[in-house]
Each structure stands twice: as structure tokens, then as C-alpha cells.
Amino acid sequence: MTPAPVPLSGPRFQTEPAELYREMRRDHGAVTPVVLDGDIPAWLVLGYRELHQVTGDPVLFSRDSELWNQWDRIPDDWPLLPMIGRKQPSILYTVGERHRERAAMISDALEAVDPFELRAQAERFADELIDAACAKGEIDLIGDYAALLPVRVLAMLYGFAEEQGPGLVTALNDMVNGRENALAGQQHLAGSMARLIADRKAAPASDVVSRMLANTAGFTDEEIIQDLMVMMAAGHQPTADWIGNSLRLMLTDERFAASLFGGRNSVAEAMNEVLWEDTPTQNVAGRWASRDAQLGGHRVRAGDLLLLGLQGANSDPQVRTDGSALTGGNNAHFSFGHGEHRCPFPAQEVAEVIARTGIEVVLDRLPDIDLAVPADALTRRPSPWLRGLTELPVRFTPTPALGGTPA
Template identity: 80%
Template sequence: MTPDAVPLSGSRFQTEPARLYREMRRDHGPVAPVLLDGGIPAWLVLGYRELHQVTGDPVLYSRDSGLWNQWDNIPDDWPLLPMIGRDQPSVLYTVGERHHQRAGMIAKALEGVEPAVLRRHCERFADELIDAVCTAGTADLVGQYAMLLPVRVLARLYGFSDDESSGLVTALNDMIDGRERALDGQRHLGRSMAELVAQRGAAPADDVVSRMLADPNGFTEEEIIQDLMVMTAAGHQPTADWIGNSLRLMLTDDRFAASLFGGRHSVAEAMNEVLWEDTPTQNVAGRWAARDTQLGGRHVLAGDLVLLGLQAANADPQVRTDAAAFTGGNSAHFSFGHGEHRCPFPAQEIAEVIARTAIEVVLDRLPDIDLAVPADSLTRRPSPWLRGLTELPVRFTPTPALGGNRP
């Protein structure tokens, strides 16, 4: 690793990530040396073409974390362990035919979700959350809304009761932020999933977990527990940030003003622009080189960790010659990944329905909504991995609660 490696931490990932990625590309090219917590070296892929190369070659750039040449330097309490995958037999870290089987099992289980049922759950939970704030005239649309909605919907689809979903939000946020509470969050999530899998093993129902358990390929309960943890983490926090980032864009950009006053035509446009310009999943760990190779002019050694710089690749000037052409209806971004380990299409569709419904319910329910603070005072969570707001304070004319009586 080069002596000028960039620490993958610090306030600039909050305050000016786009500029930071441009500087890294200028100084290091499309593949930059970086340091993770504790000075652990890795490579961050910034180039669109290079990221396409890595994600499109699962043999050379493997998902098998056992290949990592740094395991001897990783302490047992390293906060990034939940994101790296040691001793995690989940779909993220299996390769070859077994990975295809597990990905197929997950996709089929999610495909069984009826679109009308999904929409109904989304609207009900969104209305309940808006009911809790609508009479006050002010709200934090991140803490009181976006951070609560996706996990409640996913928990119901999986088979949890509404009461059981409440403890999952904190656990997920702790795990994903990769800080001192990360391992506790991972353990809480694991216990919750194990209890649900045991319940559905004894009493199947019409839900995602029951369909996973019924898969004919014979997956163990531990494999299904691990996959549920991945599905929940990947489905909740990025979707919550997608909601928050899209609402921020619509509240701060004059192009979307019409949608805030009775229209919906720009919701999809705002959501897609966020995936290009302000994607919730900024960087992903990772891939491991199966042998010595060259990537973007760098000599990558066997066992090196390669991180996927999704947001940096989305903004790569080598392919983004016309910014306008890459927003609108263009979905060639990396926000859902690429290759055989990309987010399954049914999961993408569920996330989009949750996010779009969340935004539409806000527009329906909160008239004359506006930011309650200056736009430049909004802050982001301190994570190089996920980009989301710490809060989104808004004000509006108080309205009565629906109380479950949506027209």
C-alpha cells in the first residue's frame, strides 16, 4: 500500500463527499489507496469502468472474505466486522453455484409479496407515522418518519409483529454506522431473526421467511438467519436515506416546487436524481482479489480488499460528459450495485415502492410543507459508507390525524 493512502473517515464524508472523491481521483486515479479504522489498508474503486470491471468478474474479484490478507491484523472487536463478513455465511459472502441458489431463494421469497399488499402496508405505516406529528405543525422527517418506515414494512413482510419491529431500528443503525455499538447491533438483529425463523419453522405463514424456509434447495436455519440480516440491513437504512435525501432535494430545489403543492409528477425524477447524485449507499465492502492483478493502473495483490465506490463511480467525469443525460429516467447508476451480487430486482422494487409511497404520503398529508431550518444547516451522519441526513426539520400547517381512515 502506498504511503499517501487516504483515511476512509473524517468530516469531509459528511460535508463535501463529491469534492473529496474528485480530489482522490485527481491525486490517485480511478483506484485509490485508503485506510480503514485501525490503519487497515484497502483499495477504493472510483472509476465507473473499473467498478464495472470489478463487479462483473466475480472470479477474480471474489466475495469470499476468507481470501483477505489482513485477517491477522484485525482485532475481534473491530467495528467494521459486521460490514466485512468474517464468519458470516450469508449470501453476500458465498460464491459460485451456492450463491446463485441463495440469491434465487431470496428473489423468489420477495417475489411472493403482492404489490397491493405491499402498498397497503406502506400507506398504513406511513399514515400512522404522519398521524403522530401532523397536529404539531413541525416534525423531523428523518427521525420521526424515514428512519422508522422501511423497517416496519419489511418486518411485516418477513413475519414480525408490529411490536417486534420497534427494536430493530436502533440495532440496524448501530450496525451499519460501523462505530462502537456496531457489534451489539449485529447481535440484536441476529437474535431477532433467529427467533422469527424458529417460529416460522414451527408454524409457517404467508410471509417472506416461511417462503425462504420452504425453498427446495435445503438451506439451513443459520443460512436463512444470515440472509435475513443482510436483507434487512440492505433494505432498511438505504431506503430510509433514499426517502430523506429525496425529500431534502424536493424541499431545497426549485425544480421540484410544484410537486410540493399538489403534484406528484416529479417524485420519481427526484428519487432517480438522488440515486445518481446523492446515493444512500456511497461505498461498499467489498471484494477480495483472488490473485495478483492490475486495476486502474494499480498493482493489486492477492487477498487485497477492494471497496466499491458507488457514488464516486456515478460521478466519474470519464463517463458523465453530460450530467443531465444521466439523471431523468437513466438508471445506469451503481446505486444498486452491478453483477451477480447486485441487489436482487424484487428487493429494488420493494425499496422503490416504500420510498415513493413515503414521499407521496408526505405530500398528501402535510400541506405547505417547508424546511424549518436553513438548507445549508442540514447535516449528514458521520459515515463513509451510507449518506443520510441526521435530521430533516420541517414546518407545515397543522392538520388532523386520519386515525386509520385514509380515503
């Protein structure tokens, strides 16, 4: 008897995703039938080679959500609409030459970021967050640190005034965490982007928004606003989770103990291992089949939705035959996607600088840092999409703020 489709929900994505992906692969193979909220069918691509095939063929497996054969079953209040949208003007749902032009605009704007200035600003914001807690001897490295840092740095890169940072932090965290005021957060972010674009049209500066506006490919303000919102959302939460998941690994795995007491060589290794074993973006929606096709031993119909199982592919036993973590500089993971819709390389570099700086500031500033709770008491958000800790409480010997008093 054919095993039933797997609900893409439930506590196991929070507590034991690796075992769940193994069961899916055992029962269904490299491509697993799943059901989303409202009993909506989809395919979860777990195989490394199959995911490479899907992301590498944008004609057969399109990013055009208009192809979906389930739209007549999707209610207006479907909870996944913010993630799987229809007729959205952002780069996420643009295809063909127009997508390549938009991707080039974003890449060019980010590539011009000065890496030394980026690191300096990331250090400054990180130090301010540590200053607020260093005299207390304890801090939640998620809620009081990682969840606040990336958006502040990104806001500075875009050209926002520094006093706008806290409001953007609140709005974005409300959006990505699906809180009841998520819509208000989305509206605040969109309005802030629109005002920034108007300001930069009147007075260009050396920032990401000014460089995007200088592009000559003829993008509308609405297109740029949508792309800026995608860039900030995609850059903030996964980077925050990259920081949190890496710090958790370094605080709970004795292999990284030396880094907690003055060494730094293992920071990059921990960050890379997280991208293989505990990647912040676990699953991504999606691609739509433009015609009937065979994939992983299954018949995929035209208009079917395929979800990209990034963590499942990273742990595919067909490419992990020795069970190793594939660390030590091996970056052939899928954590940033693949193909023309992958995370642009300059965006990856920005995220890496922010994450590494955030981790190193913690290790530099907080002496004898240690978990304040047992490692097995740490919990994850109950999400099949983004994997991150709900909190990471630590304690340490109180130390003065850089300015002599807490901020």
C-alpha cells in the first residue's frame, strides 16, 4: 500500500527534523508527497540530485506561481499566502529575462557595499546590544541579540536613518514570525521603503537604495519596494538564525570549546557546519511544473507545486555516504539555493559578514560564557520553513560596557 502524503506541519519539524526527513525518504524516495494547510497537495524535493535538477531547469520547473493547479482551492485567508503569493511584483515571482535584470540590479547594488565598512557597522551594532546586557551577567542571545542585529545592519546599508532602526526591527520580526500584527509590520516596512525611495530620488547617497534607483532597466517604484522588502526579510531572519544556531553549536559541542576561550579558527567551521546540518532555511516554496514530468520516480503533473527541501538535500545519503558533516570549507550545500533564483552571491557575502561578526563580538565581549539552561531544554520555533531557536539564554561574569556604563 502506498504511504499517505506527509503533513508539512507538526512538532517533529521542531524536535526531530532529521529523523522525519529520513522517514520521508524511506517511505517515498527523493520526492515526497506532502499536504499543506487546508489539505493542499504539494511535492517536497529531498534528494540532492533531484533538487539540483529542479532548481537548474527554470523552464520545466518555473517560479511562475500563476501555473499552480490549486488556486481554485486557496481561500483569501490561507495562512501561507504571504509565502506562496499570486501576481506579486517581487523578484521572487519574476521569470525569464526580466528576472535576470532584477537579479543583476540587486547584485550590483549589494556588490558595491564596502566590506570593511559593513564589518565596522556590524561590530558597532553588536557592541551596542552587548553593552545593554554585559553588566547583568546574563543575556538571551536570540531575543536580545541575534533577532535584533541583522536588520539594523541592513537598514544602514539601505540608507535608513539610524533612529528608524528599532521600528524596522519590530516590524520585520512581527512579519517573519507570523504574529497577530504581522500585517501592520508589513505595512510599516512597505511605507518605510516607499519614503526612503522618495528621499533618495530627491537626494541620492552612497547606499543600496540609491544604487538600485540608478539602474537603467526601467523598474517601477513598486517593483523596487517589493524587492527591498524581499531582500530585508530574506536577509534578516535566516542570518539571525545562522548566528543563533552557530552559537548553540559552539556552546554545546566540545569540538568548539577552544573558540569560546580566545580561539577564532573554529567560528567559520561552526558556521559552515550549521549550513550543512542545521540550516536556517529548511524548506522553500517553490517551483511549479510547466508540464507533466517524471521526478524521483514520481509522476509530477503540470501545475503541481514543488517545495525545495534544502535540509533534506543537504543530508541526502546518496551524497553523504560516509555520514560526515562535509565541513572544512565544503560549501556545496543548498542552504542558499541553486540556479538563477538562488540567493545572489553578494547577498550571501553580506549575510556571512554580519553573522560572523555577530558571533565573534559575543565571544570577544562575554568572558566564560556558558548556557544558562541544559542543552536539551533549548527549543526551536515550530516551523517546517525556518529553523531557529526560540531563545538561547547564557550567563557570564559581568563586565563593563565599552563606554564604561551599560547602554
